[in-house]
Amino acid sequence: MGIVGIDHVQLAMPAGGEDKAVAFYSGVLGISQVAKPMHLAKRGGCWFEDGPLKVHLGVEADFRPARKAHPALLVDGLGALVERLHGAGVDVVVDEPLEGYDRVYANDPFGNRLELLEPLG
Template sequence: MKVVAVDHVQLAMPAGGEGRARAFYEGILGIPEKTKPTHLAARGGVWFERGPLKIHLGVDKNFAPARKAHPGFLVEDLPALIAALTQAGFAVKSDEPLDGYRRVYVDDPFGNRIELMERKAE
């Protein structure tokens, strides 16, 4: 018996934040929305998925953003993504270098920390 992979990452958001989630995760990060199963849709929230990448945002009535715990997304063309985030009003923060990667952090519309990583060309 063993864990073999991560199926999805769930982040929390406050009630009514679906539109802001769509604008960020689909509109800027480019992860398409996936329709939630009917029996789960009544809970609110929104899912974004492309192939094995699955990010689910669920409503938490006692919402508090994840400031330290975070998903790390592999991206293509990090400079263009940074420009799009900045143009949309999101603050992008640099951090200590990590061998083999360019990386930055950004908070989603709810204050959840997101790491954006691009492999450096060898």
């Protein structure tokens, strides 16, 4: 018995933010939107998945963005993604180097922090 992995990451979003979430997570980051199960869809929010990558956004009534806690998403082609983020008006922050990775931080449209990592070599 033991924990063997992470199935998905859930981030919070304010009510009514689904269009912004789709524009960012699907449009800018390129993660496909998938339908939520019908019994969960009535709660709002949206899900984005691509193979083993699963980022779910759920509506939180008293929403506050996660400014420190964050998912770290592995990227192939970080430079091109940074250009897309800049083109979409998203601020990108380069932080201290992390051995073995190029990395930056960006916020989603709701202020949730995302770390974007590309392995070197």
